[in-house]
Each structure stands twice: as structure tokens, then as C-alpha cells.
Amino acid sequence: MTVRIQNELVAHVVELMQSMGPVTARRMFGGYGFFLDGLMFALMANDSLYLKADHETINDFRHRELEAFSYQKRGKAYSMSYYCAPEEALENAEDMMLWANKAYGAALRAAAKKRGQ
DSSP states (O other), rough: OOOOOOOHHHHHHHHHHGSSSSEEEEEHHHHEEEEETTEEEEEETTTTTEOOOOOOTOOOOHHHHOOOEEEEEETEEEEEEEEEEGGGGTTHHHHHHHHHHHHHHHHHHHHHHHTTT
């Protein structure tokens, strides 16, 4: 069953990511999670796209001074290992593929670590 995405920006991002494979988006926590092969590797909150980062890719985001995703819960700030996508990634599929593949790689490494591999 195909779910129609109501948010135009989310639909645009999913379309840009299709060269990676069958990327899907699901509503989560007031935003969207982006998935490939069952792994979440990106999220959208407040119309900003965030990509998963880890020890291998975090400096790519920090070098570009891209902000980490954070949220408030019970008056305390929390951050996650997701960083804002560069603007050019939202403008063309080649840039999106480069950055989304970094994020997917980070998601794969995190999943392998959880499994103890």
C-alpha cells in the first residue's frame, strides 16, 4: 500500500532520495522519519531535514557549521546524532545522494553496533 505524503517538502525529499533505493517517510513525533530497508537515517522537524551522523561523518557536518537536532523535554535540552542537511542537498539529487548516503552509512554502523557486530 502506498501512503500519500501530505507534506510537499517531505515528498520532495523522498523523491530526491529515490536514487538510493525505496526511501519512505513516516509521520513520527510531530515530524517525519525517513527510512531505507527498515533503518531510519533522516528526520524532518519544523520543515528542516536532519541526517544521521556518527564518528565517521560528524566532522563533515561540523565543518559546514550545520546544527545538530535538539529538542526540549521537561525543560531540559536534548540533542541527537542528527545534523541539519546542507541547503544544496535539498536542491538537487546528486548532492542529496551524497549526504543521504553518509547518513544511511551511519545508520548501518549504529545498527551493526547494536547487534554487537
